[in-house]
Amino acid sequence: xxxxxTLKQIAKELDVSISTVxxxxxxxxxxxxxxxxxxxxxxxxxxxxxxxxxxSLKNRKTNTIGIIIPEIVHHFFSKVIRGVxxxxxxxxxxxxxxxxxxxxSKEVINMEMLANGSIDGFILSIxxxxxxxxxxHHFTETMSQGMxxxxxxxxxxxxxxxxxxxxxxxxxxxxxxxxxxxxCKSIALITTKDYVSVGKLRTQGYLxxxxxxxxxxxxxxxxxIDDTLDFExxxxxxxxxxxxxxxxxxxxxxxxxxxxxxxLSAMKVAxxxxxxxxxxxxxIGFTDGVLSKHATPGLTTVxxxxxxxxxxxxxxxxxxxxxxxxxxxxxxxxIVIATDLVERESTK
Amino acid sequence: xxxxxTLKQIAKELDVSISTVxxxxxxxxxxxxxxxxxxxxxxxxxxxxxxxxxxSLKNRKTNTIGIIIPEIVHHFFSKVIRGVxxxxxxxxxxxxxxxxxxxxSKEVINMEMLANGSIDGFILSIxxxxxxxxxxHHFTETMSQGMxxxxxxxxxxxxxxxxxxxxxxxxxxxxxxxxxxxxCKSIALITTKDYVSVGKLRTQGYLxxxxxxxxxxxxxxxxxIDDTLDFExxxxxxxxxxxxxxxxxxxxxxxxxxxxxxxLSAMKVAxxxxxxxxxxxxxIGFTDGVLSKHATPGLTTVxxxxxxxxxxxxxxxxxxxxxxxxxxxxxxxxIVIATDLVERESTK
DNA sequence: GAATGTCACGAAAACGTTTTCGTGTTAAAA
DNA sequence: TTTTAACACGAAAACGTTTTCGTGACATTC
Numbered sequence: 001x002x003x004x005x006t007l008k009q010i011a012k013e014l015d016v017s018i019s020t021v022x023x024x025x026x027x028x029x030x031x032x033x034x035x036x037x038x039x040x041x042x043x044x045x046x047x048x049x050x051x052x053x054x055x056s057l058k059n060r061k062t063n064t065i066g067i068i069i070p071e072i073v074h075h076f077f078s079k080v081i082r083g084v085x086x087x088x089x090x091x092x093x094x095x096x097x098x099x100x101x102x103x104x105s106k107e108v109i110n111m112e113m114l115a116n117g118s119i120d121g122f123i124l125s126i127x128x129x130x131x132x133x134x135x136x137h138h139f140t141e142t143m144s145q146g147m148x149x150x151x152x153x154x155x156x157x158x159x160x161x162x163x164x165x166x167x168x169x170x171x172x173x174x175x176x177x178x179x180x181x182x183x184c185k186s187i188a189l190i191t192t193k194d195y196v197s198v199g200k201l202r203t204q205g206y207l208x209x210x211x212x213x214x215x216x217x218x219x220x221x222x223x224x225i226d227d228t229l230d231f232e233x234x235x236x237x238x239x240x241x242x243x244x245x246x247x248x249x250x251x252x253x254x255x256x257x258x259x260x261x262x263x264l265s266a267m268k269v270a271x272x273x274x275x276x277x278x279x280x281x282x283x284i285g286f287t288d289g290v291l292s293k294h295a296t297p298g299l300t301t302v303x304x305x306x307x308x309x310x311x312x313x314x315x316x317x318x319x320x321x322x323x324x325x326x327x328x329x330x331x332x333x334x335i336v337i338a339t340d341l342v343e344r345e346s347t348k
Numbered sequence: 349x350x351x352x353x354t355l356k357q358i359a360k361e362l363d364v365s366i367s368t369v370x371x372x373x374x375x376x377x378x379x380x381x382x383x384x385x386x387x388x389x390x391x392x393x394x395x396x397x398x399x400x401x402x403x404s405l406k407n408r409k410t411n412t413i414g415i416i417i418p419e420i421v422h423h424f425f426s427k428v429i430r431g432v433x434x435x436x437x438x439x440x441x442x443x444x445x446x447x448x449x450x451x452x453s454k455e456v457i458n459m460e461m462l463a464n465g466s467i468d469g470f471i472l473s474i475x476x477x478x479x480x481x482x483x484x485h486h487f488t489e490t491m492s493q494g495m496x497x498x499x500x501x502x503x504x505x506x507x508x509x510x511x512x513x514x515x516x517x518x519x520x521x522x523x524x525x526x527x528x529x530x531x532c533k534s535i536a537l538i539t540t541k542d543y544v545s546v547g548k549l550r551t552q553g554y555l556x557x558x559x560x561x562x563x564x565x566x567x568x569x570x571x572x573i574d575d576t577l578d579f580e581x582x583x584x585x586x587x588x589x590x591x592x593x594x595x596x597x598x599x600x601x602x603x604x605x606x607x608x609x610x611x612l613s614a615m616k617v618a619x620x621x622x623x624x625x626x627x628x629x630x631x632i633g634f635t636d637g638v639l640s641k642h643a644t645p646g647l648t649t650v651x652x653x654x655x656x657x658x659x660x661x662x663x664x665x666x667x668x669x670x671x672x673x674x675x676x677x678x679x680x681x682x683i684v685i686a687t688d689l690v691e692r693e694s695t696k
Numbered sequence: 697g698a699a700t701g702t703c704a705c706g707a708a709a710a711c712g713t714t715t716t717c718g719t720g721t722t723a724a725a726a
Numbered sequence: 727t728t729t730t731a732a733c734a735c736g737a738a739a740a741c742g743t744t745t746t747c748g749t750g751a752c753a754t755t756c
Binding site for chain 2: 002003004047049050051052053054056057062064072073074075078079081082085089094095096097098099110112113114115116117118141144145146264268290291294295296
């Protein structure tokens, strides 16, 4: 089994020095045309490619960015990855992934694994557990060693770094306003516990929309789910909670859910209770998922433009990496990605 | 902005040699306890971690595996990645991803980017375009340089390497048999053009099941879709083709589709034509997707165990990487992952 | 013929490790 | 007191590059 060919081997074979080979391949004017041609022909024949690791060591730059996400089997996150990968590759970078599985310790371990020279910078969305624990030492530590971080979607205000976020508040507000304009009088909210930053903001958007239209929020119209449970495998419990929500309110004609699964479950429960969608109750979800599109009826959703988030995050990170030469005063940006309301059949 | 601390800096600070620092940190018996403690304390204080790139260069081993897939926004592939990532991390490896976007040239470029020292081996599923072009030089070239490859799902028999595949033939056969047992007399097949290896095998499974039950396949019951089109954005055309399929056959009471989208579209069309599922027509799809579960009615599917495929592929690759020390005669395995029939409401 | 300049190339350092081998110091053995 | 052994450490090479600087050979100029 052959190994990859190196400069040294070429040099030996052609009876010149390593430096000469290197220069010949990079077309340096120092080298005569004869030698250049000889070397280049030989290199081509043996399919020579410079060893990336050696280059990384020499240049103290890996041209690789690390992305840490809580979960990859999730349309939102895989779309973000696609966005990151797209611009990264175009700009000459590789992407290396780490999954935290929503666990704090796995997040820390993964970051440590990558931070030791493997990558030039991080793009990440923090795990639920980290959000709960409020322990951010691994972020500050990484940044203090000169490794830039870009956070997306689930960000944390305590850390000063570049961020790309969804306009959760206004996205939610617009959705709820849509329901109001469509004539809904009693709009339920299905959301998460408050420690999930995005859940909190979407809840806030719901409240603002009501307020703007002089409607009073009612506590029993708001269902806060504890989403530390994996509802992909515990769908029944989720549906049960939602059914209770419907039953404890005589009249719900609109539902705003902070994610796709909650919205779909709401539709399912409503149908089960004999309600027609969208005539009796209208439903809007929040997501970039594929379920909404193929559901029956199609679910109206707030689209987050996940791929765009990934692209912006990658650009932000690479810009920082390549400007760092001038070590200008640290200046962090927060890019807010506007949402779109994608109207389907679950609203009038 | 601080850089990461190195052995050299520690050595200078403590006024010992680099070798001493290195040995002290690795608890070498050569070093006195005094010095060890001094060095270790200092290293801990400054949070010293060995530079991975330097280690990779020295050891000629990156402990990173590259995975090339056609598309990441796809449940099957993201589940495979999760499987790979899981065992890779457990065994001390990182995972770096490359997307081919179903394009031959992107596949080649991506592989070249990674093959130059960045990774120790590949796990990949080949793009549709590569399957069409039948150009596999990048695989042979990579392997001839001593870099092992494990192919999964979409494999190619021309290349000798480890493989992890789904038992497409039997998966399809079992599904169709299920329909037959359930009383279907006229079973349609919605598949892809033959160059897609998995499509071909599933078609074959369909035919075998019919044959085993003395049923004659009818040409106008078989619809071969040209899936070079992106049907996520051209759903209508897909549905139109399927509607023609239904219209050109007086009586279809069963549908087997080789993927989730085709199956869902078939259900949609059937409903549109006034047919009840599963009473008038029963439908089975082939996938590991999330749509089937949340569709109404739930779609009965052939599950591929994508995550398990990723796990097996990663184990195969790492085993090879770590055994290569003895350079035993190359011996390649092909692991066949059995499928499961997940029964939901689209069948009786 | 001496001084200067150009050309074509090689030596060596550097990136951050690990590891082999050599060496000076001290303590124990003869 | 000399020999030997153990001990504690340092020098240097190696992994594969790129780049700076030095140098010998030859040609040109005065």
